[in-house]
Amino acid sequence: MLRVGLIGCGAIGSVVARELSNGAVEGAELTAVFDLVVDHPLQIDNLDSLLSRSDVVVEAAGHGALHEHGVAVRESGTDLLVVSIGALADDDLEARLRQAEGGRLYLCTGAIGGFDILRAAMLFGPLEEVAITSTKPAVALSRPWMEQAVQDALAGGSEPVRVFDGPAREACALFPESANVTATLSLATVGFDRVRVQMVGDPEVTRVRHVVTASGVAGTYKLSFENAASPDNPRTSAVTAYSVLRAIGDICRPPVSFL
Numbered sequence: 001m002l003r004v005g006l007i008g009c010g011a012i013g014s015v016v017a018r019e020l021s022n023g024a025v026e027g028a029e030l031t032a033v034f035d036l037v038v039d040h041p042l043q044i045d046n047l048d049s050l051l052s053r054s055d056v057v058v059e060a061a062g063h064g065a066l067h068e069h070g071v072a073v074r075e076s077g078t079d080l081l082v083v084s085i086g087a088l089a090d091d092d093l094e095a096r097l098r099q100a101e102g103g104r105l106y107l108c109t110g111a112i113g114g115f116d117i118l119r120a121a122m123l124f125g126p127l128e129e130v131a132i133t134s135t136k137p138a139v140a141l142s143r144p145w146m147e148q149a150v151q152d153a154l155a156g157g158s159e160p161v162r163v164f165d166g167p168a169r170e171a172c173a174l175f176p177e178s179a180n181v182t183a184t185l186s187l188a189t190v191g192f193d194r195v196r197v198q199m200v201g202d203p204e205v206t207r208v209r210h211v212v213t214a215s216g217v218a219g220t221y222k223l224s225f226e227n228a229a230s231p232d233n234p235r236t237s238a239v240t241a242y243s244v245l246r247a248i249g250d251i252c253r254p255p256v257s258f259l
């Protein structure tokens with residue numbers, strides 16, 4: 001049995017914990033949960049206890065937790081599955097996590113996907129353009145640093161408003177809560193400085209929509225995602241927890257698997 005320890009038992013972690021405890025992933029069992037606030041029957045109160053009970057640790061707690069514990073998990077020889085991918089927009093953290101020796105580092109694809117075909121295309125030849133347009137409910141995109149006219153258009157307008165068009169690195173800094181999918185696409189393809197990001201606030205949409213486009217010598221690709229929000233955290237797509245469960249299932253190495 002693969003022993004799974006969990007850091008963070010919020011919108012994503014609680015679903016992962018529940019489903020693992022229900023036997024949703026054959027060959028994996030939940031053995032410990034570490035959360036600063038939420039209580040759980042398998043709750044432990046320090047990282048060492050978590051590590052002694054885990055073959056793989058799932059980080060589903062946030063950027064701070066990854067900064068605090070990520071390197072230590074790998075250095076203990078325990079595998080680490082990262083869900084807060086946006087934290088890797090910090091080059092220093094990314095380098096430290098990659099360089100740490102011990103357990104394997106897994107990056108969860110989370111709320112989007114399709115990287116298998118994009119990475120295959122990159123082996124054929126360089127991808128010249130990679131872009132993502134994220135469309136969100138207009139009110140959810142308003143920020144205090146935006147010009148007043150833009151804030152007004154987002155608050156009361158009837159038309160979509162494009163609030164950002166630039167490189168992924170800047171998007172991750174300006175919209176940190178939207179950084180996960182942007183960071184995942186950047187890390188899987190051409191990097192934070194070459195992925196173009198557009199952010200659109202649309203008064204008509206209720207779900208978050210991501211459209212990824214990429215082109216190169218291998219072909220032209222368009223991937224579209226429209227995710228329902230988690231009932232526990234409107235900023236998190238509900239499917240993300242199930243991406244974690246799918247990843248744990250793949251780590252268990254079932255006899256038949258998509259690769």
Ligand SMILES: NC(=O)c1ccc[n+]([C@@H]2O[C@H](COP(=O)([O-])OP(=O)(O)OC[C@H]3O[C@@H](n4cnc5c(N)ncnc54)[C@H](O)[C@@H]3O)[C@@H](O)[C@H]2O)c1
Pocket residue numbers: 007008009010011012013034035036037038060061062063064065068083084085086108109110111112177180181184232233235236237240
């Ligand atoms: N990769 C993706 O596509 C994707 C999608 C959505 C969310 N996320 C990221 O996943 C993470 C979790 O999202 P969520 O919606 O479950 O968040 P959440 O706020 O609902 O839950 C986070 C939980 O972690 C706990 N926590 C925070 N810091 C901790 C620490 N240092 N040690 C232990 N526990 C700690 C909190 O008490 C909370 O219970 C966030 O970083 C979010 O940005 C990634």
